[in-house]
Amino acid sequence: MSIQIKESYDVVVVGGGLAGFSAAVAAARQGVPVCLVQDRPVFGGNSSSEIRVSPHGAACFHAYGRETGIISELLIEERAINHELVTENGWTNSVWDMTMYDMAMSTPGLTFHLNTALLTVQMEHDRKIRSVLCRTAGSETELLLEAKQFIDCTGDGVLADLAGCEWRMGSEGKDEFDEPHAPEQANSEVMGNSIHFKAKDMGRPVPFVLPDWAIRYEDASFFYDQGRKPYDIRSGYWWLEIGVPWHTIHDAERIRHELTRHTLGVWDWIKNRDPQTRELAAHYALDWIGQVPGKRESRRVMGKYLMTEHDPAGRTVFEDEIAFGGWFLDLHTPGGLLAPTSEPSSAEHYDQTTDYAVKSYCGPYGIPLRICMSKDVDNLMMAGRNVSVTHAALGTVRVMSTTALIGQAVGVAVAAAVKDNLSADELLRTRIPHIQQQLLRDGCFLPNVSNEDPLDLARLATVTASSEALMYGVGPSSAGTAEFLVDWTETKPQLPEPRPQPYDRDRLNRRVGQWIAVGDRPVRRIELCLSNLSGAEQQVQGYLYAADSIWDYRTEPGEPLAELNLRVPAGEAQWVSVQLGLEPGRDFPAFSYLRLDLLAHNHVAWIKAGTVIPGHTSAYEIGGGKMRSLKENRSFRMEPPQNCYAARQVTNGVTRPYRAANLWRANPQEQWLELSWEQPQQLRTVELSFPGHLFHEYHNYPPLYRDPQCAKTYSIQIRQNGSWLEAARVRDNYQRRNVVPLAESGSVTTDRLRIVIHETNGDPSAAIYEVRCYN
The missing domain is CATH 2.60.120.260 (Galactose-binding domain-like)
Known part of the structure; x- marks a missing residue:
């Protein structure tokens, strides 16, 4: 016989992925009693050791764009104590689970119930939730949880659905919002679910025999011509994905089974048939295969604002900004493995200059609180991939580091509502500055808000x-802290044909820009380290701009401060001087950025610096009036050195x-x-x-x-x-x-x-x- 336990809190959070976990911790840190309900044995959702998708976010595409706040505390702690290498998928171990568990246990005011699923919702009236009924697996225990505020972080919008909220699932048509990524007609298609695997080097040949019930792959074009390249034989892959024709919620078990069949088949291809990988994989054995599918998309609960792709693409400034994003508009092909091609960027071999790549690159952009506030239930908020966005906008908002930021913001917001007994509309009208300032104090970053805390x-x-310290510049032989950082692709066993790069990283095949931090000193001269590969003198054209920010990716960010015509003698790695006479306050704001661009030139290379100095980065032109972050430095020297620190x-x-x-x-x-x-x-x-x-x-x-x-x-x-x-x-x-x-x-x-x-x-x-x- 089941027993029922009744508990009362100020806030109940349903769903313990990164969004729900961050929301619960943030609310508890504000001093309100919080209960977190999670239907799995571990926290973390898609990032957990059950599914093993490592968190992505803005820093993948934007230098200095990494998310801070609770997600940063967790990831810094995990790297400091975890012996395991991390790659994109398949390598998350239980150290990550325990890192989150330790934070939950160390947070005063936070109660949590693992292995506990939401069953029903009890409404006080049509617009207010009174309680939720949950059941803890294996204990024959039901929990009746009462609260003043509820947060739906279930991913699938289960709580909102049971409460009668309006939701959408599928893609809006182009006629509704005129989104560039929208199909001509609305449809019910969504991005699919994935499982991952991990393989281990055994140091000797290890056979693998494909079970009869698994999928057998024979066609190399399925992988190499359709965007499914097995780029790391040890783990993977995001493209092990299936959704359409099945329903990502109701058919999740069927999808899991089909994914298992296909994953074994993909490993059989890598191990036994692919001429590019079978020798590399000879000593590898399967170590783990996920059996909990990670979901990308299902219900999106309608809020007080519906965010479209025009907002991240245009970097809309919202008065109620509470988080930021910076992933690209990443919309996977419905059907995944069953579709003719994989996700478009992958199918285009990650060419960063195609029309699709250009229109998909966005951010960093602000995210408004209103997309987290149910329009139908007064005491319900959302955080995670079920927030109020269109299918196209979900392509960028859905990644876990972004949803963690949203969760932390929602936790702070509901705590403010509880403390002052505010309705959702009153919260929006009176507490947005307080929420923003609290998030900044707690370590978060907001693109359009800075610290104005009167108590500081x-x-x-x-x-x-x-x-x-003065900033003198950086050269080809410079050293510093950046060599401690490697790109995660560099830790992978390389296939015989490495993945294509967007362009030759040194030669000026495209326009390249270098951001230079300045203080309140004049800029008299800049020197650039260039190589002329032609054997004869060449002329290179360039421009110097006052940049609005380190993420101002406009190819022409305003009228140039100077137009440059550089005479580059033949030779390797030589310093070419540019004479300037720029004054702070007159030509550029003190303590700001200049951006030095060199235009494309087939015979000249702008030498990559040996390290990255703090606060500096570079970018290259991708078309459509846009630059794209390179996250490296090009060699330059300043005269006089700048007091930018x-x-x-x-x-x-x-x-x-x-x-x-x-x-x-x-x-x-x-x-x-x-x-x-x-x-x-x-x-x-x-x-x-x-x-x-x-x-x-x-x-x-x-x-x-x-x-x-x-x-x-x-x-x-x-x-x-x-x-x-x-x-x-x-x-x-x-x-x-x-x-x-x-x-x-x-x-x-x-x-x-x-x-x-x-x-x-x-x-x-x-x-x-x-x-x-x-x-």
């Missing part, structure tokens, strides 16, 4: 430092390179930052944002990784009675965001405060993005 006493301080930037309200470098960076061995006030201040906590884990996606970071730029050991000192006293010391840190109490109880009073960085995790220079101080 650091904003009133004068900031000085022991030293401020000035200490004052730690209180400018932005915690990553964006419209400026936004970073204090010290000279080696001189590593303290000081805040001073005209009048003594009472301080309880100091909140710090250190550099690291921004430039690349999660996949780029090796096992047991601690970012060398991040402070490892530091102290916070206060000035009292003419002497410096140590108020706190932190050891063995590797997290980007730190909250440091200055006294066990009460506060300290001082008019001067220093952060002294004694040791980083490897970088010779100390650096900080932001300092906040609170009483």
